[in-house]
Amino acid sequence: MDLLSRLLHRDGLMLIVDKPAGVAVHRGPKGGPSLEDAFDQLRFGLPRPPALAHRLDKDTSGCLVLGRHRKALERLGKLFKSGRIGKTYWAVVEGAPAAEDGDIDVPLGRLDAARGWWMRPDPLGLPARTSWRVLGRSGDGARAFIEFTPHTGRTHQIRVHAQSMGWPILGDPIYGSGRREGSAPLHLHARAVSVPMQDGKPPVEAVAPAPAHMRQALTACGWSGKAQP
Structure with a gap:
């Protein structure tokens, strides 16, 4: 896997890469290929490869932040935990929200122990x-x-929140219609990230281009391929 061509940002503390859909960020208990397998490409002279500062689901594409050394990872961990890192996602959903914008404030809990990370609305x-x-x-x-x-970082948060509103994300294999054979892949993309890495300096910002598997559905919803407001 060529990660050098997917590099969105590089400095002495962190990297931001455009994660492809369909690739796990790290090797799971069952093994198999993962994005971490290619991190040696991103050492850029340092003795160790970078490490994950957070996670994206296997089927989600877009901005993924990596720390280049221990101190950077500690800083990034605190920023993610405190909610100071701005994250923007693009999705195509099945259904039509009645309004043009809004907030979803729904607590989430584990679906059941046997389902691992699967989540559900839970008061x-x-x-x-x-x-x-x-x-x-x-x-x-x-x-x-x-x-x-x-605004919070719960597992599968956007996917469960979208489903709870009656418009699940297109191709979601857990919370939408993606369980059907031959269905579309998950149409969820980590479009942009803003990281206030150093106090007193502007945040580091990165934008990941719309992935190929989402472009047809985006275009059908009026996307022109240009920068979106």
């Missing part, structure tokens, strides 16, 4: 809030192009 769960706005709609009203901004 006794952990607080979870996501803002959203519609960027486009398909002509037949069956789908919408939405920008999501998560």
